[in-house]
Amino acid sequence: MTAALRRSDCGEVHGDAGSRAAYSADASNYRRIPLAVVLPRERQQVLNTLAVCRRLGAPVTSRGAGTSTSGQAVGSGVVIDFSRWFNRLLALDPAARTATVQPGIVLDDLQRAAARHGLIFGADPSTHSRCTLGGMIGNNACGSHSVAWGRTAENVVELEVVTYRGTVLRLGEMTRAEIDEAVAAGGDRGELIAALHRLAEGNLATLRTELGRFPRQVSGYALEQLLPERRFNLARALVGSEGTLALILSATVRLVAPPPARALVVLGYQDACAAADAVPGLLEHRLLALEGLDQALTDIVTRPETRQAIDTLPRARAWLFAELGGTEEELPARAAELASAARRTAGFTSSEVVTDPARARQLWRIREDGAGLATRLPGGAEAWPGWEDAAVPPAQLGSYLRQFTELLQQHGLQGAVYGHFGEGCLHVRVNFDFSTGHGTAVFRAFVTDAAKLVAAHGGSLSGEHGDGQARSELLSLMYGPDVIALFMQFKAAWDPDNGLNPGMIVDPLPVDGNLRVSPHRTPLPLTTVFPFHADDGDFAKATRRCVGVGRCRTATPGSGGVMCPSYRVTGDEKDSTRGRARLLYEMTQGEVITDGWRSAEVRDALDLCLSCKGCSTDCPVGVDMATYKSEFLHHHYRRRLRPASHYTMGWLPLLSRAAAHAPRLVNAVTASRLAPAVKRLGGIAAEREVPRFADRTFLSWFRTRSAQGDGRRGPVVLWADSFNNHFTPEVLRAGVEVLEHAGYTVQVPDGTQCCGLTWITTGQLGVARRIARRTVAALAPLTRDGVPVVGLEPSCTAALRSDLTELLDGDAEARALADSTRTLAELLVHHTPGWQPPRIAARAISQTHCHQHATSGFGADSTLLAGMGVTNSVLDSGCCGLAGNFGFERGHYDVSVAAGEEVLLPAVRAADPDTVVLADGFSCRTQIAQQTERSGTHLAQLIARALPAARS
Template sequence: MTTSAQETARTPEATAVAEALDRADCGEVAGDAGRRAQYSADASNYRRIPLAVVFPRNREQVLRAVAACRRLGVPITVRGAGTSTSGQAVGSGVVLDFSRHFNRLLSLDPAARTATVQPGIVLDELQAAAAGHGLLFGADPSTHSRCTLGGMIGNNACGSHSVAWGRTADNVVELEVVTYRGTVVRLGPMTRAEIDEAVAADDDRGRLIGALDTLVRRNLGPLRTELGRFPRQVSGYALEHLLPERRFNLARALVGSEGTLAVVLSATVTLIAPPPARALVVLGFRDACAAADAVPALLEHRPLALEGLDHALTDIVTRPETRAAVDSLPPGSRAWLFAELGGVEEELTGRAEALSAAARGAAGFTGSEVVTDSGRARRLWRIREDGAGLATRLPDGSEAWPGWEDAAVPPERLGSYLREFTELLDRHGLRGAVYGHFGEGCLHVRIDFDFGTEKGTAVFRAFVTDAAALTAEHGGSLSGEHGDGQARSELLPLMYGPEIIALFEEFKNIWDPDHGLNPGIITRPLPVDGNLRVAPHRTPLPLATVFPFHSDGGDFAKATRRCVGVGKCRSATQRGDVMCPSYRVTRDEKDSTRGRARLLYEMTQGEVITGGWRSTEVRDALDLCLSCKGCSSDCPVGVDMATYKSEFLHHHYRGRPRPASHYSMGWLPLLSRVAARMPRLVNALTASRLAPLLKRLGGIAPQREIPRFAERTFLEWFRHRTPEGDGRRGPVVLWVDSFNNHFSPEVLRAGVAVLESAGYRVRVPDGTQCCGLTWITTGQLGVARRIAARTAAALGPAARAGVPVVGLEPSCTAALRGDLPELLDGDQNAAAVGRATVTLAELLVGYAPDWRPPAVGSRAISQTHCHQHATSGFGADSALLRRMGVDNTALDSGCCGLAGNFGFERGHYEVSVAAGEQVLLPAVRAASPDTVVLADGFSCRTQIAQHTDRRGVHLAQLIATALPTAPTPDTVREHASTRQEDTRD
């Protein structure tokens, strides 16, 4: 049996360990299969199933957890956000997750410019607190929106600005830690007198300090010559900080030890005052090697950051807004340097020109640009920040992996190292996208290793061994900021001689003689090719799917392992993204896109999650997924959990009774047709004393008001009207979605008015059609396919003839664009409909650019529907609103929280409202009475109506109110300052 299989099979031991930890009052303890699967991997190539996961709430529970593990003889792995790329955040014993509860800011002293934090605090939360005093923490890795300070201390994280502000170690003042044997020590710099005093005390602390002092005094020579040779020499232990001239700084020596020496209880860190202004200079080069050659000369201009990107990374970008930023980079370049300058604003223009002049003197320079637009600068930096995720898929769709993504060499050697590294890739038949901290000689790259075959795994081992030797030849470090972990620990003897390796072993033994903390990392290393997440001996279960998953070769297991663990879905503070609404509310790994993807992947393996499609663990983890599709665009690797959820629910409930909400809301389009025949009676029933019973029978949250059916549907109105306008632009098909048709027909009527005013002849599909969305989100894919086939047949001829299909409900528009062609894979009509479907703004801006919209000249705030965010973005809407003279603010609100059936389902109300309360609902309440609240989505308007005294207005309604021909009263409702007196009218 393999090591991984042995770890997996320890269910009785896992139960016993979890029970013992629970009795010891260590915090929230979990030993169930679901939790163990969620914590089986980090952002690396490695997979190890823990025995239990503990979420301590305070310092005392951490101490009790360490003591309990010591009594049980079980190893401990401490974990923050789980974004480690080297395998040091997974272990076969007990995982302590500090990110959920042990995450407070304990104090912040603006005068001293220090902060004291618990290790689970997210960096961005510390930055937000410091920003209130004009300060920040200097180290800023790309995972800043979710990485924890404890994780940064473990890996000695650096980030883009380390060239100016240093590594985590350079910004740590003091640490309080506990050893595996229970000794609590406060660490910082020590004088000779303080060392002697501690040793004289002859207690556990004194004996620890004495042993470390002896180690240093016996090895002054090698510590001075072999360690700390350049800033990014992160591999191994940072023993150079114990030298007398560095004040025997135990805190800094512990930074970068990857949880192998002690457990951090609190950390005091320094804060800095950032420069008052910054400027981004983009420099283009013919290739990454030419960019690397230019680095030494550019460093003389003292940049805050000097980051490199290769075209192989930018070629992968697909998100519309970010793609536009890529396309605007200096032309004729195949690689770029992003140089950020800081200082007084008046000086920055001259400094930027001087830096550009220095770049022009470099061979291979192709052009430069000073980026003055802050929004564009953010979008460009986003490419760099998303690099770890983007690089996991090469432009042809093949998988790429970490394993050698973190080596660093002195900056003056970067060009020659990169050339030889590229040759090494070619020699082994490998490819990868290069990017990284060029200003400090640190390269990141994901490589297309083939872990699924014995030959491919052998190539992986041979390559990393050769790469380690190459790095050592250039005077470099195997790790430049991500730590050694399982990925590089075995290779350290290629970088360091036997004397240094022996010193590392002695250092570990002084701190942790039982090897109870993260064993196998740095010392006594695990093999670099052991515990691989994807390995030849592990064959996924044969799981047939309804969706084709073309991007993953039709392989559902491969689709689920798109999630490489970068954890962007855990960004509770990231604005401008939708992903992941439920995690932002609960802060629980199981409710993140990553947590769900982990469980689905383990389901495909059949080892920890053994129920296949019938797994209750997966079902429960997917329960709070809103199917918002935010992850399909916000996740750097395009994990589409909404589709995965639909696929799973289809198989899970196949041939079995479903939850009541799957019938009441999954079949809502059909039920609405029945209700349309007697809307007054239905509305009376849903507002009567029978409403609680009806909700209970339908699986609807008792707190929700059931929307009222319109007394006259849009289709009934449309088919009895006379077309207006000249129709000079030709026909357009207006998609009549079930929501607006039955509940808010005034939106579709406004759409007709706008389209006819713009010169279109409006058609609607024959019969009563549906995109099938409600059946898709509830996993009733058999029904969804039949409905989709009818829709494709109805719309196909017009779409194939080039007639645009305009959708006013964003969720249905997204379904026509994406879900319809996927469900009907190979159907030419469905493909044509997907290509022909546009939003109202896209039609008016892209197809009728000469049309002059009416001037509105009002203020507005707008909520972008999450499905629109995922499929088309808000760019066309913004352009149209500008042309109308609307002063619009697009809210960085994420999902409204209602998300179709999700917010109506029993058991989801609290999470649904909490998601809306994060940004959207407070922003609506704070808006002035004359500010229009724009919300194209029916769900968004419903959430706003039920939780504020305002009503959301569709873009079509806003335009219609200002058309030269005033709309009739039933065309559009009052919108600007209307207060909601009755949400049911």
């Protein structure tokens, strides 16, 4: 298959085990291993792919971002991924308010282009930062603002599609005259239109009474769009068909003008059912959105930034987020009127009108992250999709939710509810147990009963996510035999060979087949070094923590947080956190990837992971790929020769101690004609400059000086990290000056201590554990007495806080060290009462180290800088790209620099000469120094320069 696709110019073709594993799942419960993956770059390659598949009898599955929760983006044949290359904006007409796009374009990319003309695309699912228009069309996605702007179907003007048999059609509204003309012209197009027109004309009553009964009736095919009063709109009839009828080549969509201002009204209720009861009355207030979430969802959140936003919500057990649009002048009165109306509804507790855009974004993020947050219940149990998309008419929502809650209890299940309350569409993830036969049987029984419950309330099994394998088998519980027969006729007219996404909607696959977790598969017995307590010590369970929501696939920093720098550079699924997690999970199953820890496919997928730890915080379910990578590398290279960089970069702290005896000689060699050979032997990128060792280490300086200041606040340990100690001792010296000015007596542990970070990131966990034990023992006498430990290098501070407790699982002294560790800003802001920072009238831009982002955040730093009078702008830049050893390793230079060039490096170059470039991380400062003409400044240096002693 792969060879035939390559011979026929189908684009980028992959048939290796790693690629097949990466595309084996979407965001659903299902897992199917494809024969091959094709990434077309142009229209003709899509046609060529279909021709090969037709000739060889292989089914085809279309895929966008792979965020589908129902299993329609995975298949056992050829998967066509439109997102990587077939993703251009073809045209945008502001006057007509339309845009023409290729199916792989990400919604946010379209939104940015439209925003330049004051327009937006109305449908906005929570996955807007990575979902594609093709996927939205496939599922008839809706999002939060469908109350105002409708589903994707209402926003599609025209589609250009190709059938499995290769017929290319342009679809839209058709008059009777146009239908007659097309039928008379004959050919494949004429025959198809004739068949569809006959289907509609012969079943007008059924189409009018059974389909399109309320806005969120998405399940099945949209045959109501064939009605004459709907102008026989074949484009809209194709929306929601889940890739079973034709492949999209281009789409022309409608754009709308958003209101000039918005206000968010947060309404608290006693429970989710009371909130549901209030919906019909609130809809009378011309809302843009009406979203709901239950306390069961917010209880799951542990991420500090999101937790802080949740803690400021009005006191309640459930909330409605009601958004109003209009002019700034009219919104306060309308918001007050809405809050007043809510107060008259049963179960109302409190309200808040949010006009600050930053706070509104924080609150909306809680809702947007729901699909990921809800995958772990408060007790730690896994929760799964499978019944997260049902919709009922809003007037029935309260009744449905009460009976649905009872149904969960009857089956011994739990779930956190959230969703589009304004249109009666609920999302809930349920703690199904797919690891046992009994648990799988409970799943099947529950979804069957739930389907009957939805049908009894006049609802739809799917409200925006499509049927897929999750619900297609259940459609006969929602629709009568006559409607099911019409669906089958519709599919047969478009795809008589059943070559496009078979098993979806008609002739369905069983709802409990192809499950990602199955009692019929026994994972490999893999013993780990890290304990993985949050996943019961089960590495397979840790890797399947990734449920596929794809937040790691964002194209720009900020929208996805720090993660995933390498994916943003390459756009390759295997370089996303999700892709890597998929391969690791398949490694644990031993079916596609068969050689366990020795897998070359997994090694290659992890190669471009920067170990930035951004995913540990930014991933809604806390996938920590840096830890997974360290674990894998430890086993992969155990008792084997490692890459040269593992010996040079991994053992850098030890090598640096040797270099400290003759730093000038070492610097001369690394800057001489021998440098290329030295780099080559050390596995270092030829393009990288080797940092210069300082003439004198910080430790050498510190142990020959006398303490300054009065020391009235008592002792503090300054962690002398290897990077600053050997390369930039001036940073640690500045730290001493600041701490002494603040009234501390600075201590440094005897000997030379190390957090073991470089050994951890290179997977040398045995060495790292020995070093960790030595470090913990050296600091234990101090941390037992409550002496704080201050780190100036964020990566080392993060290691002391998190990695050492994991390596030394259960060690009370390691936990004490973690609890005692502070950043400089944290110590000065939160633990040094009465200290006033020096004033400095300066402007600054700051780069938050990715490990600091993942562990402590930048809040204390911002408070300290504001107290100093510094006007600071925190760059939304993600990782600097150097990331410790990553950017120095051979083969990583281009990705490293490209990651830095996304935001950080251009921002540094564009900054005014008198703007301070703040960067606490040694890697960040090194990247800045090597790629720009500027240098980075540590926060300690900025403060020290402003101290009275420094000015005298």
